[in-house]
Amino acid sequence: MTLLYEPERFKDESRTKRSKRQLLLTKAEEIFRTQGIASTSMIDIAKIAGVERRTLYNYYNNKEEMAIDIQIEYLRNYGATVEFKINHDLDYTKQLESYCDTYIKRFLNNKNYIIFITQFDYHFRHFSMDDNLDRYHKIMKDRNMTNNPAMEIIALICKQKELNVDDQLIRKFFFTLHHCILGVAQRVIFRESVFIEEQDYSSEDIQILIPILVNGIVSTLPSYQK
Template identity: 25%
Template sequence: MGIIERKLRDKKRRTEEIINAARRIFMRKGYTDATMLDIAEESELSRRTLYLYFKSKEEISFELMYEAFTALYQRLLDSYAGDGTALDKLNRFKHAYLAFYNEDFDNFYFTVYFNVKLNLKNMQEGDAEQCFEVIQQIITLLTRIIEEGIREGIFRFLPDARRSAFVLAEMIQASMQQIATRRDVFRLSSDYSEGDVLAELFDLAVHSIIAHTK
C-alpha cells in the first residue's frame, strides 16, 4: 500500500471514529448541549485536530443524519426484493421500518434530528441536500409499491401515486418521531407498547389505500 492510499485509509478511519464519538455525545447530551470540545475529547483528539475534519457540530450532525437515512433506505430496499404482491411488499416495508426503529434506535433518532435541524438557512447546503436525495429514494420506492398495488387492483385508484407516497411517508415518520422524542413520557402515559402503537400506525396507513370491494 502506497503513502497516498495509507493516508486516505487513515483519514477515513479517523472520520468514522469522530462520527461514532459524535453520535454517542449527541445521544447522551443532546445536540444543543453538545460541543465540539465534547466530541474532540470523546474522539481522543485535540479540538484543533477535530476542526481539520469537520468545521462545526452542525456539519457532523448532517453526516450522522445522512448515514441514518442511508441505513433506513437500505433496509427498505432489501425488504422490497423478492416475490409477492404489492401488499406483501408494503408489509415487508412496514416490518423493515419498525425493525430499524427497534433494532437501531440511535440511527433512527438522527432521522428525527433532520426535521429539527432543517431550516431555510441550511436546507440548500450540500449536507442537507444529501439527506433530501435519500429521502426522495425512499419516496420513490414507496411510490413503486403503490403503483404496483393499483395495477394489481389491491390498492384503490390514486391519481398521484407519488403524492400519496409522500403523504404516507410523512404521516408515518412524523408519528414515529413524536413517539421517539417522548419515549419516557409515552411509556408512563400509555397502556400500550411502542411496538403495538407503531404497528397500528402502519396498519391504519395501509388500510387507507386498500381497495374495498362490495
C-alpha cells in the same frame, strides 16, 4: 456505534485519517443523541473523542458540518428504501402491509437513528441554517426513489383494480405513508419511557399503524382516478 463513513468527498483520504474521522463522527453522534446538538460544543466533542480541539478542527469546521455528515451516513444505511421482494402470486394489499412491517422493524431495530434524526431535525429547524444544508438537501433530492417497492406495490394495486392514477400521485401516497410512520416513530421512540409510563404505549405498538394506513390508502385510491 461505529459509523462506516466513506463518502465520495473523502475517498482520497489516507486510511489513518479516515479511521480518525470515523472515530470523531462516532463520538459526535453519541453526544448529539444524548445531549442534543444545540447543547454540544466542539470542545465537548473533542473531549469525548480524546483529541485536542485543534485536531478536531483539522477535520471539521463546526458541529453542524459533523451532524450533517452523520445524517447523510445514516440515510445511506437506514434510508426510506428497504429490501423487499414483491411476490406477484400474493395479495398486493397484504404485501404492502408486510413492507410497512419491515420498514417499521428497521426503525425499531435502530432506535439510535430515530433519536439522532429527531435531534437533527430540531436543531436545524430552530437553531441553525448552516451552509452545509444545501449539500444535504441536494443528496436528499437526488436519491433514487423510482424503484421503491412500496410505490411499485401501490401501482400494482391500481392496475389490479383498473384505476388510472398518476405516477406522481402514487409517489405522494408513498411519501405520506413514509412520513406517517417516521413521524410517529420519532415521537414515540424519542420519548418512549414517558409513553410507557403515562399511556402504557411502547414503540412496538407503532405497528398498529400498518392496517390503518394501508387500508386507508387502498380505499382512497379510486377517488384519485384521472
